[in-house]
Amino acid sequence: MTVPDPRPAMRVDVVSIFPDYLSPLDLSLIGKARADGLLDVRVHDLRDFTHDRHRTVDDTPYGGGAGMVMKPQPWSEALDHVVAQGHSGAKPRLIVPGPGGQRFTQTLARELAREPWLAFACGRYEGIDERVYDHAREDLGLEVSVVSLGDYVLNGGEVAVLAMVEAVGRLVPGVIGNAESLVEESHEDGLLEYPIYTKPASWNGREVPPVLLSGNHGAIAAWRHEQRRARTAARRPDLLHASHGVDGTDVEITAATPADVPELALLMRACWVQEAVANDTLDIPALHESLDDVRESLETTQTWVARSGGRLVGAVRTVRTEPDGDDWFIGRLCVAPDLQGRGLGRRLLEHAESTAPDGIRTFTLNTGARSADNLRMYKKAGYRLVDVPAPIPGAVTLVKRRRG
Ligand SMILES: C[S@@+](CC[C@H](N)C(=O)[O-])C[C@H]1O[C@@H](n2cnc3c(N)ncnc32)[C@H](O)[C@@H]1O
Numbered sequence: 001m002t003v004p005d006p007r008p009a010m011r012v013d014v015v016s017i018f019p020d021y022l023s024p025l026d027l028s029l030i031g032k033a034r035a036d037g038l039l040d041v042r043v044h045d046l047r048d049f050t051h052d053r054h055r056t057v058d059d060t061p062y063g064g065g066a067g068m069v070m071k072p073q074p075w076s077e078a079l080d081h082v083v084a085q086g087h088s089g090a091k092p093r094l095i096v097p098g099p100g101g102q103r104f105t106q107t108l109a110r111e112l113a114r115e116p117w118l119a120f121a122c123g124r125y126e127g128i129d130e131r132v133y134d135h136a137r138e139d140l141g142l143e144v145s146v147v148s149l150g151d152y153v154l155n156g157g158e159v160a161v162l163a164m165v166e167a168v169g170r171l172v173p174g175v176i177g178n179a180e181s182l183v184e185e186s187h188e189d190g191l192l193e194y195p196i197y198t199k200p201a202s203w204n205g206r207e208v209p210p211v212l213l214s215g216n217h218g219a220i221a222a223w224r225h226e227q228r229r230a231r232t233a234a235r236r237p238d239l240l241h242a243s244h245g246v247d248g249t250d251v252e253i254t255a256a257t258p259a260d261v262p263e264l265a266l267l268m269r270a271c272w273v274q275e276a277v278a279n280d281t282l283d284i285p286a287l288h289e290s291l292d293d294v295r296e297s298l299e300t301t302q303t304w305v306a307r308s309g310g311r312l313v314g315a316v317r318t319v320r321t322e323p324d325g326d327d328w329f330i331g332r333l334c335v336a337p338d339l340q341g342r343g344l345g346r347r348l349l350e351h352a353e354s355t356a357p358d359g360i361r362t363f364t365l366n367t368g369a370r371s372a373d374n375l376r377m378y379k380k381a382g383y384r385l386v387d388v389p390a391p392i393p394g395a396v397t398l399v400k401r402r403r404g
Helices: 019-026 028-035 072-084 106-113 130-139 158-169 217-235 237-244 258-279 291-300 344-354 372-380
Strands: 010-016 039-045 093-103 117-121 144-148 249-255 302-308 311-320 327-335 362-368 384-386 395-401
Touching: 010 019, 010 072, 010 158, 019 028, 019 039, 019 158, 028 039, 028 158, 039 072, 072 117, 072 130, 093 106, 093 158, 106 158, 117 158, 130 144, 144 158, 217 237, 249 344, 258 291, 258 302, 258 311, 258 327, 258 362, 302 344, 311 344, 327 344, 344 372, 362 372, 372 395
Parallel strands: 010 039, 010 117, 093 117, 093 144, 327 362
Antiparallel strands: 249 302, 302 311, 311 327, 362 395, 384 395
């Protein structure tokens, strides 16, 4: 019998002087997730931590200037209160919305969705006294992130928190019934979503693109991919560039040579330590490859390396699974940890597929069963999990049929 886990998947605390502003979190899918016990959202009124008759939370800025600044005392007491509610030393990651923070993106939403506990501090007026950030970091030991919704100024952090809790909450396992729908969305791999249609096929003289009615899944996937590229180029060319380059610098993919081996071994070690942590095992062959192993692999496989501005930032290996077989094995796909989530893995994957010789009908690869980001990327690229045991414990096998 499976015993249900009584803990919610994520706890969220929000401190604000307008707690009612957060009431939309009772509605729709986030409200349902709260009712189902997947999200434990608690909203706190900052004014409950004041001690004067007027429940004052702001004062004039030192050094002069317009506007008011939020006082440190109510904030420190509010944060102390939130942190004191954690069991056995657990602490939230503190998110302070602010136009001067790092941009909120789908990548950050995914990162935050992996946190068990988030606390949000909603500023108002000109913002919060800087010493509150120091208190949170140094006295409470919290990781503090200032996060901006975009390059514009709101009156307060509440709207930003509503947006962030919705974007993060829907990535928490179980919140969206059909997890596949999360894979198929804008920003998941650096491109925008393709145009979508529903019944009727003909409406007011406007027709659904015929390919969508063809039943030809390969043609539909190709059409959608092309639409995503065209739409991204038209509306967000900055994203298209990011999905093909790294920080604006073009990436060049070339066949690996023995001169690449030291950097390649280092990159692989960095990438597979990450996999070892995600999958809770050191029993991953890639993690144990010595310099000599990597050098020898250049003889037995075709290895490709990606370089950006001279730096080795990614790699992939390919080999025919059986000498005369029709399957192309794609392995050791890795991207430097600081550059992941920008489409480079997808580009290496497409390169590996494009180098398959005639006669290859399927592509096969393995990844850790718990490597969520890899699985998402492979599925988006058309790979499907198959019931074939992977040669590595705790790994799964994915296969894709070659088009055309
Ligand atoms: C009027 S703004 C303060 C702006 C601040 N004086 C500055 O120039 O950076 C008041 C509050 O609104 C929130 N806020 C404003 N713009 C935001 C944005 N783009 N993203 C997230 N929060 C924002 C923050 O909580 C901020 O403390």
